[in-house]
Amino acid sequence: MADLANLLPILWGGFCTTLAIFGLTLLFSIPLGLLVAVLKMSKYRVVRYPVSFYISVMRGTPLLLQIVAIYFGSYYLSEYSGIGLSFDRFPAVVAAFSINYAAYFAEIFRGGIQAIPKGQYEAASMLGLTKGQTFFRIILPQVVKQVVPASANEVITLVKDTSLAQVIAVTELFSLAKKQQAAYASIYPLFVAGVFYYVANLLLSCFFAYIEKKLNYYK
Amino acid sequence: MNAVLKVEHLKKSFGENHVLKDISFDLNQGEVLSIIGPSGSGKSTLLRCITQLETMDAGAVCVNGKNMIVGLDKKGNAKYAPPNVLREIRLSTGLVFQNFNLFPHLTVLQNLTIAPIRVLGMDREEARKRGRELLEQMGLASKEKAYPCELSGGQQQRVSIARALAMKPEILFFDEPTSALDPELTGEVLKIIKGLADKKMTMVIVTHEMAFARDVANKVIFMDQGVIVEQGSPDFVFNQSGNERLASFLSRFSQG
Numbered sequence: 512m513a514d515l516a517n518l519l520p521i522l523w524g525g526f527c528t529t530l531a532i533f534g535l536t537l538l539f540s541i542p543l544g545l546l547v548a549v550l551k552m553s554k555y556r557v558v559r560y561p562v563s564f565y566i567s568v569m570r571g572t573p574l575l576l577q578i579v580a581i582y583f584g585s586y587y588l589s590e591y592s593g594i595g596l597s598f599d600r601f602p603a604v605v606a607a608f609s610i611n612y613a614a615y616f617a618e619i620f621r622g623g624i625q626a627i628p629k630g631q632y633e634a635a636s637m638l639g640l641t642k643g644q645t646f647f648r649i650i651l652p653q654v655v656k657q658v659v660p661a662s663a664n665e666v667i668t669l670v671k672d673t674s675l676a677q678v679i680a681v682t683e684l685f686s687l688a689k690k691q692q693a694a695y696a697s698i699y700p701l702f703v704a705g706v707f708y709y710v711a712n713l714l715l716s717c718f719f720a721y722i723e724k725k726l727n728y729y730k
Numbered sequence: 731m732n733a734v735l736k737v738e739h740l741k742k743s744f745g746e747n748h749v750l751k752d753i754s755f756d757l758n759q760g761e762v763l764s765i766i767g768p769s770g771s772g773k774s775t776l777l778r779c780i781t782q783l784e785t786m787d788a789g790a791v792c793v794n795g796k797n798m799i800v801g802l803d804k805k806g807n808a809k810y811a812p813p814n815v816l817r818e819i820r821l822s823t824g825l826v827f828q829n830f831n832l833f834p835h836l837t838v839l840q841n842l843t844i845a846p847i848r849v850l851g852m853d854r855e856e857a858r859k860r861g862r863e864l865l866e867q868m869g870l871a872s873k874e875k876a877y878p879c880e881l882s883g884g885q886q887q888r889v890s891i892a893r894a895l896a897m898k899p900e901i902l903f904f905d906e907p908t909s910a911l912d913p914e915l916t917g918e919v920l921k922i923i924k925g926l927a928d929k930k931m932t933m934v935i936v937t938h939e940m941a942f943a944r945d946v947a948n949k950v951i952f953m954d955q956g957v958i959v960e961q962g963s964p965d966f967v968f969n970q971s972g973n974e975r976l977a978s979f980l981s982r983f984s985q986g
Contacts, residue, residue, distance in 0.1 A: 630831035633783055634890075637825045638845035638897060639817065648844065652835045729834045730879040 518691060518700055525687035526707050532604055532673045532683060537666065539609035544616025551621055562617075569614030575675050578607040582679045604676040608669070615665050623657035624650065656726045663719035667712050684708070733792075734759045734932055735780070735901055740789035742772075742779055749775045751956040753789070757901075757949070760930035764943035764964070767953035768979060773936040776953070777905050780934075781825045782816060793819045794900050821849070824899030828906040830890045832878040838865065838889050839874035842896045850897070857896075864892040868922060884915030888922055895926075902926070904935040920946075940983045944968050952976045 582603035589597040635645040674685035688704035733756040742750040778784040791798040803809040842861035846852040868888040908916035950967040
């Protein structure tokens with residue numbers, strides 16, 4: 512049996528990397544997703560079509576492949592053509608996760624924005640509110656309430672998806688657990704890693720339940 | 731008499747569907763106009779053109795001496811005045827919607843203060859004070875902290891009237907203000923509108939409440955199929971006009 516006292520500090524180190532990927536991805540993908548959602552609803556086709564294409568690629572190909580593509584793609588691009596920047600492993604992972612999750616968030620946000628009745632825009636416009644004021648003070652607060660359940664789903668999936676970072680050898684929780692599995696010749700470290708993921712998601716679920724309740728002050 | 735609202739030869743089509751064919755009327759300061767007519771006659775579209783929620787194809791609208799339309803564009807459609815003029819016109823008009831369209835995430839008082847604060851730049855405290863006065867006038871003094879979903883339909887509609895009044899419009903438009911209400915709740919809303927009429931608020935009211943249309947208005951317009959069929963004093967339109975379409979429309983209501 513592996514020694515838990517030895518195992519925990521090692522896995523904790525990996526978990527911190529996992530949390531960093533998780534936190535940074537949310538930090539970038541949520542605003543980006545909102546922007547993409549707004550662009551996808553643009554009345555101009557030159558804006559709408561590329562955005563639709565981006566979303567379909569992000570949702571239609573494995574995230575694993577996207578991580579590899581960003582890491583090696585950026586490397587070869589800067590190596591051979593001198594343009595662009597080559598990512599280190601960790602930033603490459605964060606970049607790949609951010610643009611991937613932005614696509615999913617964008618679709619959730621778009622659904623939320625489109626669910627707001629037209630009358631809200633008309634009332635705001637009759638009162639003389641500008642488009643910006645209408646979006647940020649009238650529409651967005653209502654969208655937040657709409658999208659919390661679906662976004663919670665994505666966020667919880669993200670916690671688990673971070674394990675994909677191992678494909679370019681970022682030492683997050685799961686890759687370290689696998690190393691320990693080999694070292695101890697036991698699958699026990701993997702289960703311990705599983706507990707880390709589970710507890711993290713349990714806390715997130717509680718957090719989202721709390722937020723949903725908080726937002727329930729109106730129908 | 732100074733006409734605060736002047737509509738001339740207004741036309742509006744949705745594709746092949748000519749909703750408004752040639753609408754002209756005017757309204758003086760302090761007067762109340764009721765617009766009646768069967769569903770689909772273009773009443774609401776007319777209101778939405780005047781309040782700039784729809785664009786008209788041709789004609790002219792003049793609010794408070796300001797022209798919304800300044801000529802024709804290359805395609806021969808109505809050419810709108812520059813944005814700053816349209817905005818001035820917009821701010822002198824208020825609209826009460828059939829479905830209230832209150833902001834559900836804001837309290838009753840916040841619904842009343844958001845535009846005065848953000849648009850008119852009114853001081854926060856002053857906006858609240860004024861909001862409270864309006865709520866009191868609407869008989870809703872105790873509801874300022876409530877959210878719209880906690881109110882009855884009649885109360886919500888009264889809040890939405892207060893919200894429109896908070897912007898001190900020159901003309902207040904009502905688009906079937908009681909059509910979404912249970913019959914027992916229409917009275918409280920109509921009473922408020924009647925009170926505004928007594929205070930000489932200039933109003934245009936699209937309604938299916940015939941008795942109310944007759945009692946509140948100085949002037950009544952009967953529309954059918956995109957044209958004004960009859961207009962005049964309430965007494966003329968409801969009692970003296972010999973127009974057949976109007977008579978058959980009104981008879982449906984008196985039987986109802």
